[in-house]
Amino acid sequence: MKGFKTAVMSAAFGTAALCALAVTATAAPVTEAGETAGLALGAPLPEGGYFIDTASYISRSTHPETDVLVNIPVLAYSTPWKILNGRVEAYGALPQLAVGTNNSWARGMYNPAALVGLAWDLGNGFGFSDFVGGYAPMHTAVGVNAWTFNERAALSYTANGWNATVHGIYGTSTKDQSSSVQVQPDYINVDLTATKAFGKWDLGAVGFGTWDVSSINGVKETSSIAAGPFVGYNFGPVSLQTYLTQDIAQSNRGGYDTRAFFRVVVPLGAL
Secondary structure, rough: OOOHHHHHHHHHHHOOOHHHHHHHOOOOOOOOOOOOOOOHHHHHHHEEHHHHEEEEEEEOOOOOOEEEEEHHHHHHEEEEEEEEEEEEEEEEEOOEEEEEEOOEEEEEOOOOOOEEEEEEEEOEEEEEEEEEEOOOOOOOOOOOOOOOEEEEEEEEEOHHHHHHHEEEEEEEEEEOOOOOOOOOEEEEEEEEEEEEEEEEEEEEEEEEEEEEEOOOOEEEEEEEEEEEEEEEOOOOOOOOEEEEEEEEEEEEEOOOEEEEEEEEEEEEOOO
Protein backbone atom coordinates (compact mmCIF):
# COMPACT_ATOMS: atom_id res chain seq x y z
CA MET A 1 0.00 0.00 0.00
CA LYS A 2 2.94 2.35 0.40
CA GLY A 3 3.36 2.49 -3.39
CA PHE A 4 -0.32 3.36 -3.76
CA LYS A 5 -0.19 6.11 -1.18
CA THR A 6 2.89 7.74 -2.66
CA ALA A 7 1.65 7.41 -6.23
CA VAL A 8 -1.63 9.17 -5.61
CA MET A 9 0.23 12.14 -4.15
CA SER A 10 1.21 13.03 -7.69
CA ALA A 11 -2.33 14.24 -8.31
CA ALA A 12 -1.83 16.97 -5.73
CA PHE A 13 -1.79 19.79 -8.21
CA GLY A 14 -4.29 18.57 -10.73
CA THR A 15 -6.40 21.62 -11.43
CA ALA A 16 -10.16 21.69 -11.60
CA ALA A 17 -12.76 24.41 -11.35
CA LEU A 18 -16.14 25.18 -9.99
CA CYS A 19 -15.79 28.81 -10.91
CA ALA A 20 -18.13 28.31 -13.83
CA LEU A 21 -20.87 28.04 -11.23
CA ALA A 22 -20.62 31.80 -11.27
CA VAL A 23 -23.59 31.41 -13.61
CA THR A 24 -25.58 31.25 -10.40
CA ALA A 25 -24.45 34.85 -9.66
CA THR A 26 -21.96 33.84 -7.00
CA ALA A 27 -18.18 33.95 -7.24
CA ALA A 28 -16.17 30.78 -6.70
CA PRO A 29 -12.49 29.80 -6.58
CA VAL A 30 -10.50 28.77 -9.63
CA THR A 31 -9.31 25.67 -7.73
CA GLU A 32 -12.18 23.29 -7.08
CA ALA A 33 -12.81 22.67 -3.41
CA GLY A 34 -12.01 19.07 -2.48
CA GLU A 35 -9.99 18.25 -5.60
CA THR A 36 -6.92 17.14 -3.61
CA ALA A 37 -8.76 15.23 -0.87
CA GLY A 38 -7.58 11.65 -0.44
CA LEU A 39 -3.96 12.42 -1.30
CA ALA A 40 -0.92 12.26 0.98
CA LEU A 41 0.37 15.54 -0.38
CA GLY A 42 2.98 16.28 2.24
CA ALA A 43 5.13 13.19 1.59
CA PRO A 44 7.75 13.17 -1.21
CA LEU A 45 6.99 11.06 -4.28
CA PRO A 46 9.39 8.31 -5.36
CA GLU A 47 11.49 9.46 -8.33
CA GLY A 48 9.80 9.13 -11.70
CA GLY A 49 6.76 10.17 -13.67
CA TYR A 50 3.06 9.66 -13.06
CA PHE A 51 -0.15 10.04 -15.03
CA ILE A 52 -3.25 10.83 -13.01
CA ASP A 53 -6.78 11.48 -14.19
CA THR A 54 -9.38 12.85 -11.78
CA ALA A 55 -12.98 13.15 -12.89
CA SER A 56 -15.74 14.70 -10.83
CA TYR A 57 -19.44 15.44 -11.02
CA ILE A 58 -20.89 18.31 -9.02
CA SER A 59 -24.59 18.95 -8.53
CA ARG A 60 -25.80 22.14 -6.85
CA SER A 61 -29.33 22.40 -5.50
CA THR A 62 -30.19 25.63 -7.26
CA HIS A 63 -33.42 26.30 -9.16
CA PRO A 64 -32.87 25.17 -11.84
CA GLU A 65 -30.24 22.68 -10.67
CA THR A 66 -26.67 23.34 -11.82
CA ASP A 67 -24.45 20.43 -12.89
CA VAL A 68 -20.70 20.44 -13.52
CA LEU A 69 -18.47 17.77 -15.09
CA VAL A 70 -14.71 18.10 -14.66
CA ASN A 71 -11.90 15.98 -16.09
CA ILE A 72 -8.31 16.62 -14.95
CA PRO A 73 -5.46 14.80 -16.72
CA VAL A 74 -2.19 15.44 -14.87
CA LEU A 75 1.46 14.67 -15.56
CA ALA A 76 3.70 14.72 -12.50
CA TYR A 77 7.46 14.36 -12.23
CA SER A 78 9.42 13.69 -9.07
CA THR A 79 12.98 14.63 -9.97
CA PRO A 80 16.24 13.14 -8.66
CA TRP A 81 17.25 16.59 -7.41
CA LYS A 82 17.03 18.05 -3.93
CA ILE A 83 17.17 21.59 -2.58
CA LEU A 84 17.59 22.09 1.16
CA ASN A 85 17.03 18.32 1.41
CA GLY A 86 13.58 18.65 -0.16
CA ARG A 87 12.67 16.67 -3.27
CA VAL A 88 12.04 18.87 -6.34
CA GLU A 89 8.70 17.97 -7.96
CA ALA A 90 6.65 19.46 -10.79
CA TYR A 91 3.08 19.10 -12.03
CA GLY A 92 1.10 20.13 -15.09
CA ALA A 93 -2.58 19.75 -16.01
CA LEU A 94 -4.89 20.42 -18.98
CA PRO A 95 -8.42 20.09 -17.56
CA GLN A 96 -11.76 20.08 -19.33
CA LEU A 97 -14.99 21.46 -17.91
CA ALA A 98 -18.70 21.31 -18.75
CA VAL A 99 -21.40 23.31 -16.96
CA GLY A 100 -25.11 22.65 -17.39
CA THR A 101 -28.13 24.53 -16.17
CA ASN A 102 -31.75 24.42 -17.40
CA ASN A 103 -30.80 21.79 -20.04
CA SER A 104 -28.20 24.14 -21.57
CA TRP A 105 -24.51 23.16 -21.47
CA ALA A 106 -21.27 25.12 -21.90
CA ARG A 107 -18.13 23.04 -22.33
CA GLY A 108 -14.49 23.36 -23.29
CA MET A 109 -10.92 23.49 -22.07
CA TYR A 110 -10.33 25.01 -18.66
CA ASN A 111 -7.27 26.93 -17.46
CA PRO A 112 -4.01 24.93 -17.76
CA ALA A 113 -1.94 24.73 -14.59
CA ALA A 114 1.72 24.23 -13.69
CA LEU A 115 3.38 24.13 -10.27
CA VAL A 116 6.81 23.34 -8.89
CA GLY A 117 7.96 22.86 -5.32
CA LEU A 118 9.74 20.88 -2.66
CA ALA A 119 8.63 17.93 -0.53
CA TRP A 120 10.46 16.92 2.65
CA ASP A 121 10.58 13.63 4.53
CA LEU A 122 10.56 14.82 8.15
CA GLY A 123 10.93 11.33 9.63
CA ASN A 124 8.63 9.27 11.86
CA GLY A 125 6.01 9.14 9.12
CA PHE A 126 5.67 12.89 8.68
CA GLY A 127 6.17 14.86 5.47
CA PHE A 128 5.74 18.47 4.40
CA SER A 129 5.52 20.08 0.97
CA ASP A 130 5.23 23.59 -0.43
CA PHE A 131 4.50 24.40 -4.08
CA VAL A 132 4.03 27.58 -6.10
CA GLY A 133 2.65 28.16 -9.59
CA GLY A 134 -0.81 28.68 -10.96
CA TYR A 135 -3.20 28.84 -13.88
CA ALA A 136 -2.73 30.49 -17.29
CA PRO A 137 -5.59 32.49 -18.87
CA MET A 138 -8.07 30.54 -21.00
CA HIS A 139 -10.49 32.54 -23.13
CA THR A 140 -13.17 29.88 -23.62
CA ALA A 141 -16.83 29.46 -22.70
CA VAL A 142 -15.84 27.92 -19.36
CA GLY A 143 -12.33 29.27 -18.79
CA VAL A 144 -11.17 32.24 -16.76
CA ASN A 145 -9.35 34.82 -18.90
CA ALA A 146 -6.94 35.79 -16.13
CA TRP A 147 -3.74 34.64 -14.47
CA THR A 148 -4.16 32.94 -11.09
CA PHE A 149 -1.28 32.46 -8.63
CA ASN A 150 -1.36 29.50 -6.22
CA GLU A 151 0.67 28.60 -3.16
CA ARG A 152 -0.05 25.14 -1.73
CA ALA A 153 1.31 23.60 1.46
CA ALA A 154 0.59 20.18 2.96
CA LEU A 155 1.43 18.23 6.11
CA SER A 156 1.01 14.43 6.01
CA TYR A 157 1.37 11.48 8.37
CA THR A 158 1.72 8.21 6.43
CA ALA A 159 3.14 5.64 8.87
CA ASN A 160 1.46 2.32 9.75
CA GLY A 161 -0.93 2.44 6.80
CA TRP A 162 -2.40 5.80 7.73
CA ASN A 163 -2.85 8.85 5.54
CA ALA A 164 -3.70 11.89 7.63
CA THR A 165 -3.22 15.04 5.56
CA VAL A 166 -4.03 18.73 5.81
CA HIS A 167 -3.59 20.61 2.53
CA GLY A 168 -4.00 24.38 2.28
CA ILE A 169 -4.31 26.33 -0.99
CA TYR A 170 -4.21 30.11 -1.44
CA GLY A 171 -5.21 31.61 -4.79
CA THR A 172 -5.23 35.15 -6.15
CA SER A 173 -6.10 36.26 -9.69
CA THR A 174 -5.28 39.18 -11.96
CA LYS A 175 -7.93 41.14 -13.81
CA ASP A 176 -9.60 39.72 -16.92
CA GLN A 177 -7.19 39.98 -19.86
CA SER A 178 -9.85 41.45 -22.18
CA SER A 179 -11.99 43.67 -19.96
CA SER A 180 -9.49 44.64 -17.22
CA VAL A 181 -12.24 43.84 -14.72
CA GLN A 182 -11.61 41.71 -11.62
CA VAL A 183 -13.67 38.55 -12.15
CA GLN A 184 -12.26 36.16 -9.53
CA PRO A 185 -11.99 36.52 -5.75
CA ASP A 186 -8.95 35.57 -3.71
CA TYR A 187 -9.63 32.30 -1.93
CA ILE A 188 -8.43 29.74 0.58
CA ASN A 189 -9.18 26.02 0.25
CA VAL A 190 -8.39 23.43 2.93
CA ASP A 191 -8.66 19.74 1.97
CA LEU A 192 -8.56 17.06 4.70
CA THR A 193 -7.86 13.33 4.51
CA ALA A 194 -8.03 10.55 7.13
CA THR A 195 -7.71 7.02 5.68
CA LYS A 196 -6.30 3.63 6.74
CA ALA A 197 -4.93 0.79 4.60
CA PHE A 198 -6.48 -2.68 4.88
CA GLY A 199 -4.54 -4.88 2.48
CA LYS A 200 -5.10 -3.46 -0.99
CA TRP A 201 -7.94 -1.26 0.25
CA ASP A 202 -7.81 2.28 1.63
CA LEU A 203 -10.88 3.30 3.63
CA GLY A 204 -11.71 6.46 5.50
CA ALA A 205 -13.18 9.92 5.18
CA VAL A 206 -12.34 13.22 3.50
CA GLY A 207 -13.51 16.77 3.98
CA PHE A 208 -12.86 20.27 2.77
CA GLY A 209 -13.64 23.92 3.28
CA THR A 210 -13.40 26.83 0.88
CA TRP A 211 -13.62 30.55 1.63
CA ASP A 212 -13.47 33.66 -0.52
CA VAL A 213 -11.17 36.16 1.17
CA SER A 214 -11.98 39.10 -1.10
CA SER A 215 -15.14 40.51 -2.67
CA ILE A 216 -15.43 41.55 -6.32
CA ASN A 217 -17.90 43.83 -8.09
CA GLY A 218 -20.41 43.71 -5.26
CA VAL A 219 -20.67 39.90 -5.30
CA LYS A 220 -20.92 38.50 -1.80
CA GLU A 221 -18.06 36.36 -0.50
CA THR A 222 -18.89 32.65 -0.55
CA SER A 223 -17.90 29.67 1.55
CA SER A 224 -18.73 26.01 2.04
CA ILE A 225 -17.76 23.01 4.16
CA ALA A 226 -18.26 19.40 3.05
CA ALA A 227 -17.35 15.85 4.06
CA GLY A 228 -17.90 12.25 3.00
CA PRO A 229 -16.57 8.67 2.68
CA PHE A 230 -13.48 7.58 0.74
CA VAL A 231 -12.51 4.24 -0.87
CA GLY A 232 -9.27 3.36 -2.68
CA TYR A 233 -7.95 0.13 -4.23
CA ASN A 234 -4.49 -0.82 -5.48
CA PHE A 235 -4.62 -3.11 -8.53
CA GLY A 236 -0.83 -2.90 -8.92
CA PRO A 237 0.47 -0.82 -10.57
CA VAL A 238 -2.77 1.03 -11.43
CA SER A 239 -4.59 2.50 -8.43
CA LEU A 240 -8.14 3.80 -8.13
CA GLN A 241 -9.82 6.17 -5.69
CA THR A 242 -13.37 7.39 -5.28
CA TYR A 243 -15.09 9.65 -2.76
CA LEU A 244 -18.44 11.33 -2.33
CA THR A 245 -19.02 14.57 -0.43
CA GLN A 246 -22.03 16.59 0.64
CA ASP A 247 -22.06 20.20 1.81
CA ILE A 248 -22.87 20.50 5.48
CA ALA A 249 -22.68 24.31 5.49
CA GLN A 250 -22.59 27.00 2.80
CA SER A 251 -22.88 30.75 2.50
CA ASN A 252 -23.97 32.79 -0.54
CA ARG A 253 -23.57 29.89 -2.99
CA GLY A 254 -27.22 29.59 -3.92
CA GLY A 255 -27.47 25.93 -2.92
CA TYR A 256 -25.77 22.88 -1.42
CA ASP A 257 -23.30 20.79 -3.45
CA THR A 258 -23.09 17.03 -3.84
CA ARG A 259 -19.78 15.94 -5.42
CA ALA A 260 -18.61 12.55 -6.69
CA PHE A 261 -14.91 12.07 -7.52
CA PHE A 262 -13.12 9.25 -9.33
CA ARG A 263 -9.32 9.10 -9.70
CA VAL A 264 -6.94 6.72 -11.53
CA VAL A 265 -3.16 6.76 -11.02
CA VAL A 266 -0.64 5.17 -13.38
CA PRO A 267 3.09 5.23 -12.51
CA LEU A 268 5.20 5.85 -15.63
CA GLY A 269 8.58 4.91 -14.18
CA ALA A 270 11.83 6.81 -14.75
CA LEU A 271 11.69 9.74 -17.19
